[in-house]
Amino acid sequence: MPKAVFRELYVAQMSNVSILFADIVGFTKMSSNKTAENLVDILNDLFGRFDKICLDSGCEKISTLGDCYYSVSGCPEPRIDHASCCVLMGLLVCRAIVQFDKVE
Numbered sequence: 001m002p003k004a005v006f007r008e009l010y011v012a013q014m015s016n017v018s019i020l021f022a023d024i025v026g027f028t029k030m031s032s033n034k035t036a037e038n039l040v041d042i043l044n045d046l047f048g049r050f051d052k053i054c055l056d057s058g059c060e061k062i063s064t065l066g067d068c069y070y071s072v073s074g075c076p077e078p079r080i081d082h083a084s085c086c087v088l089m090g091l092l093v094c095r096a097i098v099q100f101d102k103v104e
Contacts, residue, residue, distance in 0.1 A: 017074040018086040020059065022050065022093055027067040043067065046100055053092045058085035069093075 024046070031039050047064055054061050054071050058079060062070040071089065074082030 014075050016078060016080075016082055017072060018082040019062075020069075020071045020073075020086040020089055022069040022071075022090070024067040046097070049096045049100065050093055053089055053096060057089040057092060058082075059089045 034042070043064075047069060050069050050071075051061060057073075058081065059071040059073045060075070062072055064070070071086070073079055073085035073089075079085060
């Protein structure tokens with residue numbers, strides 16, 4: 001979702017919306033022994049997985065900021081199951097991180 005559209009919707013009152021923030025715990029410590037290029041590769045890989053999960057679980061990506069991933073469900077299109085979508089995404093993100101850790 002383009003940031004301008006999100007801001008426009010954010011200013012408008014929305015009800016029945018759920019938001020998921022996913023921050024990578026220990027990222028700062030992990031980044032101390034990696035090159036900038038390696039960190040970008042890691043985040044691109046991980047956030048690429050999150051993007052697919054986001055779509056598959058009925059959520060919409062808002063943005064990323066550093067090692068934090070922001071998504072929403074129920075906005076801009078209303079959904080009765082917005083909370084369930086975010087919970088599902090959270091569970092699938094946890095699973096993706098475990099799989100990622102096995103590879104890395």
